[in-house]
Amino acid sequence: MWLTVPDLLNMAQNCNMEATLSMCRLALAIGVRCENNAAIISKIQDLDENKQYLLKSAIEKVSISKLLANASQTDVLSRL
Secondary structure (H helix, E strand, C coil): CCCCCCCHHHHHHHCCHHHHHHHHHHHHHHHHHCCCHHHHHHHHHCCCHHHHHHHHHHHHHHHHHHHHHHHHHHHHHHCC
16 A cells, blocks of 8 residues: 555544644545546645645655555566
């Protein structure tokens, strides 16, 4: 899996920052890849430049994680 599954219990009980960030990344990744992504992207574009930059960085982190996961799978499959 290319994206960590958020630990909702840890997030709720302990205010765990890593679990919260994982949940935010998951929500963002779903939003920009969903069927209605044009509306979501439009809302992101309405934000100020600093917030757009931060969201772009988060989206890139998810995309890079996916690429690395795919590369790892390809590497494993090529060794079979």
